[in-house]
Amino acid sequence: MKRMICVMMALCLFVPIGGKAIAKETVKIGLITPLTGDVKTFGESIKNAFAIAVEEYSKKGKYTIQTVIADDRNDPTEGANAALKLVTQDKVAAIIGPATSKVAIPVSVIATQYKVPMITGTATNPKVTFSDGKRKPYVFRACFVDNFQGVVAANFALKDLKAKTAAVLYDVSNDYSKGLGEYFKPTFTKGNGKVVAFESYQKDDVDFSALITKVALKKPDVVFLPDYYNKVALIARQIREKGIKAALVGSDGWDSPELVKIGGSSIIGGYFVSHYSPDRKDPIAEAFIKKYKARHGIVPDALAALTYDAAGILFKALDTAKNPRSEELLKALAPTKGYKGVTGTISFDTNGDAVKSAVILKVEKSGFRYTTTVNP
Amino acid sequence: MTTFEENAVYLSMEQASYIAAQVINGLQLGAVYALIALGYTMVYGILRLINFAHGDIFMLGAFVAYFLISRFGMPLYLVFFATMAVTALSGYLMEKIAYKPLRNAPRISLLITAVGVSLFLEYFCSLRSIFTPDYIGFPRPFEMETYNFSPGGFEFSFTNVQALIFAITFSALVLLYLLVYRTKQGRAMRAVSYDQETAALMGINIDNTVSLTFMVGAALAGMGGVLYGIAYPQINVFMGIMPGIKSFIAAVLGGIGIIHGAVIGGLIVGVSEVIVSAFLSSTYRDGVIFVILLIVLLVKPSGIFGKRSDKV
Numbered sequence: 001m002k003r004m005i006c007v008m009m010a011l012c013l014f015v016p017i018g019g020k021a022i023a024k025e026t027v028k029i030g031l032i033t034p035l036t037g038d039v040k041t042f043g044e045s046i047k048n049a050f051a052i053a054v055e056e057y058s059k060k061g062k063y064t065i066q067t068v069i070a071d072d073r074n075d076p077t078e079g080a081n082a083a084l085k086l087v088t089q090d091k092v093a094a095i096i097g098p099a100t101s102k103v104a105i106p107v108s109v110i111a112t113q114y115k116v117p118m119i120t121g122t123a124t125n126p127k128v129t130f131s132d133g134k135r136k137p138y139v140f141r142a143c144f145v146d147n148f149q150g151v152v153a154a155n156f157a158l159k160d161l162k163a164k165t166a167a168v169l170y171d172v173s174n175d176y177s178k179g180l181g182e183y184f185k186p187t188f189t190k191g192n193g194k195v196v197a198f199e200s201y202q203k204d205d206v207d208f209s210a211l212i213t214k215v216a217l218k219k220p221d222v223v224f225l226p227d228y229y230n231k232v233a234l235i236a237r238q239i240r241e242k243g244i245k246a247a248l249v250g251s252d253g254w255d256s257p258e259l260v261k262i263g264g265s266s267i268i269g270g271y272f273v274s275h276y277s278p279d280r281k282d283p284i285a286e287a288f289i290k291k292y293k294a295r296h297g298i299v300p301d302a303l304a305a306l307t308y309d310a311a312g313i314l315f316k317a318l319d320t321a322k323n324p325r326s327e328e329l330l331k332a333l334a335p336t337k338g339y340k341g342v343t344g345t346i347s348f349d350t351n352g353d354a355v356k357s358a359v360i361l362k363v364e365k366s367g368f369r370y371t372t373t374v375n376p
Numbered sequence: 377m378t379t380f381e382e383n384a385v386y387l388s389m390e391q392a393s394y395i396a397a398q399v400i401n402g403l404q405l406g407a408v409y410a411l412i413a414l415g416y417t418m419v420y421g422i423l424r425l426i427n428f429a430h431g432d433i434f435m436l437g438a439f440v441a442y443f444l445i446s447r448f449g450m451p452l453y454l455v456f457f458a459t460m461a462v463t464a465l466s467g468y469l470m471e472k473i474a475y476k477p478l479r480n481a482p483r484i485s486l487l488i489t490a491v492g493v494s495l496f497l498e499y500f501c502s503l504r505s506i507f508t509p510d511y512i513g514f515p516r517p518f519e520m521e522t523y524n525f526s527p528g529g530f531e532f533s534f535t536n537v538q539a540l541i542f543a544i545t546f547s548a549l550v551l552l553y554l555l556v557y558r559t560k561q562g563r564a565m566r567a568v569s570y571d572q573e574t575a576a577l578m579g580i581n582i583d584n585t586v587s588l589t590f591m592v593g594a595a596l597a598g599m600g601g602v603l604y605g606i607a608y609p610q611i612n613v614f615m616g617i618m619p620g621i622k623s624f625i626a627a628v629l630g631g632i633g634i635i636h637g638a639v640i641g642g643l644i645v646g647v648s649e650v651i652v653s654a655f656l657s658s659t660y661r662d663g664v665i666f667v668i669l670l671i672v673l674l675v676k677p678s679g680i681f682g683k684r685s686d687k688v
Contacts (some may be wrong), residue, residue: 036502036509038612067604073509172659201658204606204618207403208651217394230511234610241520241535262610 011097015186023257025065029054030070030086032097032107038230041256042099042303046121048296049304052288053311062319066347068079068092072103074228079103080110087114093324094118094314099303100228100253101125101146101176108280117333121306122275124149124252125175129352138326140333140352142310143275143342144376146176149251150183151222152273152358152374156251158191160360160372161271163221165184165196167246168237169211171227172200180226180251193318196220208235212242222247229256233263240266247271249343255301260363270363275302276343285342301368302343338373380565383455387428388671393531399647404538404607405462406547412599412623413638414552420588421569421633424483424638429453429489431620432497433594437463437601438514438611439507445515455515459602467594468532469588476583494620502613511612514605541603548596549639556635563590569633622649625669640680644668 031050034045037251047069054065068084068090081097086092088109095111095118098104104123113117119140120128129139133240157163166188170181180202185195196218199211212235213273215223225245227230232254238250248270255274259267278289278299288308292300316339317332319322339346346354357375361368412434419427440459450458474493478486502509522643524533556562564585567575576582604619605611626645630637636649650666672680 038511040510095537199658201653204614205658206604206610206615206648207401207405209404209652210398210657212399213394213401214654217390230610233513234608237609241522243522258513 004038010198013103020091021114024062024064025324026047026066026349027318028066028068028090028092029311030083030092030095030097032067032070032079032082032086032095032103034074034103035069037075039074039100039227039228039253041258041301042122043071045301045304046097046099046307048292048307049300052291053294053308055313057311057315062092063324065315071325072098072107074100076103077104079140080106080346081180083107083110087111087116090149092116093318093326094150094316094329096121096307098123098312101128103129103173105126108136111138112136117314117329119310119324119333121308121310122252123176126353127175127177127179133352137334137352138330140310140312140313140336142306142343142346142354143252144356145353146179146199146251146357147183148376149273149358150180150226152360153180153186153226153251154184154187154191154193155250155374156271156273156360156372157222157224157247158188158193161191161222161247161249163247165194165218165220166222166224167197167199167215167218167220168195168224168226169201169208170197171203171216171231173203176251176253177227181224184224184226187276206234208238209242212238212244214241216242216244220244220246222249225248226251226253228253229259230262233261233267235258236263236266237268252302252311253370254363255303255361257298257301257367260365267363271371272359272363272368273358273374274368275306275356275358276360276366277361279370282342284340291346300342305342309343309346312341313339313346396530396532398536398636398650400532400538401654402647403452403643404541404646405649406626406643407541407585408600408604408607408642408645409619409623409626410639410642411548411596411603412619413626413642414548414635415597416624417588417630417632417635417638418552418565418593420627422565423475423486425475425486426490426624427475427590428487428620429474429497429594430593430597430620431616432494432501433463433467433470433616434597434601434604434619435611435613435616436466436497436501437598438605438615439501439601439613441605442512442514442611445517447517454519456599456602459598463598463601464591464595467590467597471587471590476586477500489569498613498616505667509613511610514611516606516609533595537607541607544599544603545639545650546600549636552596555592556603559642561585563668565589573582622665623629625665628679629672631667634643634679634681634683636681637681645660 031044033046072079072082098107099122101123104120105127108128117138121142124143124146126145129136131247168181171177197215248271252274321332323329337347344356349355357373359373360371362371416429437459440462441455444455474489500508521536522533564580567580568585622645626641627638628643649661651663
């Protein structure tokens with residue numbers, strides 16, 4: 001008798017109560033992002049936004065999400081190693097990230113090879129989704145592409161800043177920076193501007209005196225600095241110290257609270273192309289900004305917003321797909337059209353890139369101020 | 377008939393000023409390299425050891441100075457002395473812990489240990505509980521000021537940062553000379569560098585001499601770190617790698633083991649880096665430096681000032 005009671009009690013443990021407690025299937029999602037190193041604020045924003053997206057999904061979604069977060073240190077080799085570990089050992093269903101193009105490019109190769117869908121929120125270089133004349137079918141992004149961004153920056157310099165001459169300083173070892181420099185130049189020249197200096201530096205450089213002295217000689221109206229905030233702040237300081245008064249124009253890599261902290265007064269008054277402005281009037285954006293602000297005390301930057309959108313797109317596809325395996329997930333992801341995100345409406349084109357408008361933000365002491373919107 | 381002068385290509389004043397500005401940029405960089413190269417050269421002179429961790433002592437100096445300035449708001453001259461004390465101590469510990477047990481081991485063991493110490497310092501310092509793995513802005517303790525001169529249309533300018541760097545490198549060179557050639561410890565250093573065993577037989581305390589050399593070298597590297605932080609205000613735990621390599625090249629170029637060779641080598645490397653970036657492209661920069669090194673070593677294998685037998 002006692003034994004039977006025991007057995008019955010044991011059985012009771014397995015009886016679902018009201019059907020609601022049926023364990024959801026667990027799906028592993030990997031996040032590759034730079035949590036340390038030269039662009040660590042990118043990683044922090046991305047991690048925070050990803051956590052919010054996962055939390056919201058777990059309330060109403062079809063699956064339980066288990067996240068695997070890897071630090072790429074903004075280093076292509078680290079990123080590739082992390083990606084290999086995620087796909088071969090953790091067996092993630094999809095990857096969010098990496099943040100920067102130079103890491104996203106090698107990771108996209110691994111994602112394609114292992115047929116794991118990957119959505120980067122923020123990597124803007126065209127080679128992330130498309131290289132050697134071939135589309136990487138498993139790779140998507142929630143942001144615009146650099147051939148658009150470079151054009152936007154050049155047109156802004158020509159039309160809004162009325163610049164006649166420009167100098168471009170770029171990191172020759174960084175696909176993102178080099179690519180943007182190369183997209184900026186033809187547009188600026190076509191608009192009757194003249195690129196008077198097109199100079200490269202290398203990844204670990206801190207002494208830009210040679211290049212800046214050269215630029216000073218040419219007296220450009222604007223200096224285009226397509227790089228990440230740390231390097232930009234350092235270059236901006238040296239530009240002002242050499243007495244160059246030119247306006248500074250940059251790209252979405254500037255987007256970090258550290259920019260003003262390191263660059264100080266030299267960077268204030270500069271303009272950069274970004275993906276969204278927190279001043280955006282939109283219920284989805286406002287809800288996210290409010291939540292993020294309550295949790296982290298600061299307004300989310302574009303990296304946070306884009307990652308939130310990238311994760312949102314993935315989760316939506318996860319719910320519509322028959323199962324969370326790569327083929328089905330891909331079938332649900334590829335036709336994403338009109339996804340309403342924090343950074344605007346996202347539709348993937350045939351390359352898996354989002355076609356979106358860009359905004360220009362102005363660097364001020366208190367933060368970044370919205371200046372204008374440019375549509376593709 | 378035209379004279380030579382009429383046919384000669386003159387540089388316009390503007391071009392001459394531009395070249396002068398670039399040379400000054402190069403000297404600024406080179407002077408910091410020179411400070412680090414001095415340490416390489418001293419240690420090599422005594423132990424025939426290329427201390428690869430030397431660049432990381434340089435990094436340590438920059439971080440110590442960062443904490444002293446940003447946390448304690450110490451005045452600059454105190455920052456220099458305190459940083460030198462800390463890096464000298466770490467140089468001392470490094471020698472005692474890592475190199476001394478290998479004093480009689482094959483030189484390759486020492487070399488590999490040096491690489492190990494270098495990696496240890498980099499990754500140990502990147503722990504959040506020690507320093508940080510992130511890039512941080514270095515607080516410049518004073519405002520940068522530029523002094524302009526234009527004697528007869530030839531314009532040139534230099535900054536107070538550059539003046540500080542030149543002054544410190546030059547005084548370091550002089551003090552080091554006095555130490556090595558005018559003091560008893562210096563004589564001991566030179567003796568150990570000639571022949572360790574004989575020096576020991578003559579009653580010289582080898583351990584103390586080697587320790588002193590390491591401490592002096594590390595103090596110079598630490599000072600280099602502070603100056604580098606002031607000149608290029610951003611620091612991270614891997615910042616010592618490239619300057620370390622460049623300074624090593626500088627030391628070899630000038631003749632490793634020769635004090636003034638290290639300084640001249642540093643200035644040559646710094647100026648050629650800047651000149652190549654300015655007139656060619658930064659892509660060729662490192663290549664050109666190695667070519668210069670190769671040519672010097674082919675023509676004179678012991679370096680510009682090198683003699684057949686090395687000495688401090």
